[in-house]
Amino acid sequence: MAATAVKQTKLVVLDMAGTTVADGGLVELAFQEAARELGVEAGSERHAAMLADVRATMGESKITVFRRLFGDEGLAQRANIAFEAAYDRLVGEGHCAPIDGAEAAITRLREAGLTVVLTTGFSGTTQQRIIETLGWQKLVDLALCPADAGRGRPYPDLALAALLRTGAADSVAEMAVIGDTGYDMQCGVRAGAGIVAGVLTGAHDAPRLRADGATHVLASVADLPALVL
Numbered sequence: 001m002a003a004t005a006v007k008q009t010k011l012v013v014l015d016m017a018g019t020t021v022a023d024g025g026l027v028e029l030a031f032q033e034a035a036r037e038l039g040v041e042a043g044s045e046r047h048a049a050m051l052a053d054v055r056a057t058m059g060e061s062k063i064t065v066f067r068r069l070f071g072d073e074g075l076a077q078r079a080n081i082a083f084e085a086a087y088d089r090l091v092g093e094g095h096c097a098p099i100d101g102a103e104a105a106i107t108r109l110r111e112a113g114l115t116v117v118l119t120t121g122f123s124g125t126t127q128q129r130i131i132e133t134l135g136w137q138k139l140v141d142l143a144l145c146p147a148d149a150g151r152g153r154p155y156p157d158l159a160l161a162a163l164l165r166t167g168a169a170d171s172v173a174e175m176a177v178i179g180d181t182g183y184d185m186q187c188g189v190r191a192g193a194g195i196v197a198g199v200l201t202g203a204h205d206a207p208r209l210r211a212d213g214a215t216h217v218l219a220s221v222a223d224l225p226a227l228v229l
Contacts, residue, residue: 007173007194009228012109013162014140015179016120018058018202020102020221021130024095026087028054034066034083038075058203059181061121061152084126091126091133098134099201101222106139108225115168118143119158121183142166153179154186154212159193176228178221180204182212189213195228 017023031054032042040047050069057065062083066076090096106116117140120127124145131137142165146152149161159177169175176195177188180202188196189212197216198209206217216227 007171009176009195010114010170010174011163011166011168011176012114012116012224012228013159013175013177013188013193014106014116014118014221015059015181015184015202016118016122016127016130018180019178019184019199020099020106020118021134022097022099022201023091026090026095027058029090029095030083030086033086034079037082038070038079055203057183059121059153059179059183061146062123063146064152080123084123087122087126088129091129096130096133099221101220103136103139105221105224109228110141112225112229114228115142115166116140117162117166119162120145121152124148141168153181153183154190156187156191159187159191163191176224178224180209182208185209185212185214197224197227 014020035047035050040050053069054065063076063080066079070076070079109116122145124147127143127145131143144158144161149157151157159175163169163175172192173194175193176197177193178197180199181204185196185198195216196214197218198214199218199220200206201220209217218224
C-alpha cells in the first residue's frame with residue numbers, strides 16, 4: 001500500500017505573543033492590574049493561585065481565563081476590560097517588539113505564495129494596537145481574535161476561521177498552525193492542520209508542546225520557512 005503524500009502547506013496560522021511578538025511579560029503585568037481592580041492584591045494567597053493559573057493557561061482566550069478565576073460573568077468582564085486597558089497602555093510604552101526573525105520569516109512565506117494569518121487570545125482592539133505599534137498592518141493577509149471566530153483556543157475555531165476567511169487552502173491538511181503554548185497545539189490538532197508546530201520563545205517548553213500535539217518543535221518562528229517551504 002502506497003504511503004499517503006504530505007500535503008503542501010498553503011496557509012500558515014501564526015500566534016502573536018510569544019510566537020511572533022515579544023511582550024516582555026506584559027500578560028502577567030496586565031493581569032496584576034486587573035486583579036487589583038477587583039480587589040485581589042499582589043502578595044496574597046489568592047493572587048498567587050490566580051497568577052499560577054494564568055501562567056499555566058497562556059494561550060487560552062483571556063475572557064475564558066477570567067470567567068474561571070472569578071466565577072461570575074460581571075466580574076470576569078470587569079477584569080477583562082481592566083486587563084485589556086493595562087496591556088494596551090503597556091504596549092504603547094514600548095514593551096512590545098517582534099521576535100527575532102519573525103518579520104523576515106513572514107515575508108519569505110508570503111513571497112513564496114503562502115497566506116499568513118495572525119491569531120490571538122486578546123480582544124480585537126488589543127490585537128490591532130499591537131499590529132499598529134509594530135507597523136505590521138501590511139505584513140500579513142489577515143488578523144483574527146476569538147470574537148472573529150466564535151471561541152478562542154484550545155478550540156479549533158481560530159484556525160478554521162482563518163481557512164474559511166481566506167479560502168487559501170482546499171484542505172485542513174494544507175494548513176500549518178504555529179504557537180508557543182499547548183493551547184495553540186490543541187487548536188491546530190483539533191482543526192486537523194497538517195503541521196502543528198511549537199516554538200520555544202514563549203510560555204511552554206518542548207515536553208508540554210509535544211504532549212498537546214505538536215508535530216514539530218522549533219527554536220523560533222525564524223525556522224518556520226525551512227519547515228514549510
